Amino acid sequence: MKLFKYIIIGFLFGFGMWKLEAVSTFRIIEMFHFQSFHMYGIIISGVIVGMIITQLFKKGKIKTIQGETIKIDDKSRTWWRYILGGIIFGMGWALTGVCSGMMFVLVGSGYTVFIVFIGAALLGTFAYGYFRKALPH
Amino acid sequence: MKDFLEQAHTFISQPWPWWMGGVIIGLTLFLLLKFNKEFGLSANLRTMCAADGAGEYSDFFQFEWEKQGWNLMVALGAMFGGYVAANYFGGDGLAHVSQATVDTLNQIAGKDLLTTTSVHFVPGQDTTHGVGIPDFWNLYSWGSLFTLRGLIIIVGGGFLIGFGARYAGGCTSGHAISGIANLQLPSLVAVVGFFIGGLIMTWLLLPYILQITI
Structure with a gap:
């Protein structure tokens, strides 16, 4: 039952993303054509609220449930992986209009073919792990 | 009471404004940080690979994946969320994109297939969803999987997302939300x-990929 609360959190997120149309391929096409503020509004408002919350946690103004100040590791200061990995991810995102969170929401909504999509994403993850040492980071 | 519930249902079922993104993302982030967890959904792909024994092939998959169960539960919850939203609070089931986007979509298709009142949420069709979507935009269905175009999009796209997310160390939730929020x-x-x-995909490649008819 310790894990049950995370199902609730995921439910909230998945439900919200569906209602916000962030799962819609057409919304992503619209975003990359800069034809509506909608997707940018979702991301920017999420980031602004998220930034305030994260900083409050880091400064210890809000404690975790154990009463501690949270420690979040900084991302490693290398650049190739972020720019190259980012470009590859972005190409997949724009090709499908679906990102790695939304594919779970879409399977649940009844588009069962997204099981294959998740399988392909697992294959991509495995390929990265396999070739990792040969890639610039 | 019944009236109240019906009104609540109608209220939730209408399209949500963009600023609800701040509410939903903020709440998700707050709850996860409260439980000392970092938000990032693509990390689940690494966990699933590791749980299937990928550690034999790469030390990238040798980590304490058993401790990632909570994140798999977030993904499972997101599935339930999608199920309930789509089936019980779907409203008109349309993506309310702008007229400019409808024009762009019709330009890509080379035919006026869509209007602002016929752009479905998902460009795909199954037994319960997306009935009446034009064939050109039927990308996400089992039938589409067995065409070259569908295969490129579903399998090729999924692969790029899985590969790119791990190479970059995060996806839209891990980098664009959590990472930037953490400065x-x-x-x-x-x-x-x-x-x-x-932008490269949308402007230079996607219009040609969508034209593939086999």
Whole structure:
């Protein structure tokens, strides 16, 4: 039952993303054509609220449930992986209009073919792990 | 009471404004941080690989994946959320994109297939959803999987997302939301990368890929 609360959190997120149309391929096409503020509004408002919350946690103004100040590791200061990995991810995102969170929401909504999509994403993850040492980071 | 519930249902079922993104993302982030967890859904792909024994092939998959169960539960919850939203609070089931986007979509298709009142949420069709979607936009269905175009999009796209997310160390939730919210410069670089890749795909490649008829 310790894990049950995370199902609730995921439910909230998945439900919200569906209602916000962030799962819609057409919304992503619209975003990359800069034809509506909608997707940018979702991301920017999420980031602004998220930034305030994260900083409050880091400064210890809000404690975790154990009463501690949270420690979040900084991302490693290398650049190739972020720019190259980012470009590859972005190409997949724009090709499908679906990102790695939304594919779970879409399977649940009844588009069962997204099981294959998740399988392909697992294959991509495995390929990265396999070739990792040969890639610039 | 019944009236109240019906009104609540109608209220929730209408399209949500963009600023609800701040509410939903903020709440998700708050709850996860409260439980000492970092938000990032693509990390689940690494966990699933590791749980299937990928550690034999790469030390990238040798980590304490058993401790990632909570994140799999977030993904499972997101599935339930999608199920309930789509089936019980779907409203008109349309993506309320702008007229400019409808024009762009019709330009890509080369035919006036869509209007602002016929753009479905998902460009796909199954037994319960997307009935009446034009064949050209039927990308996500089992039938589509067995065409070259569908295969490129579903399998090729899924592969790029899985590969790119791990290479970049995060996806839209891990970098664009959590990372930038934590003022991480690498996350901003990754998001710039998302947009470079996204713009190349959208403007230079996608229109041709969608034209494939086999």
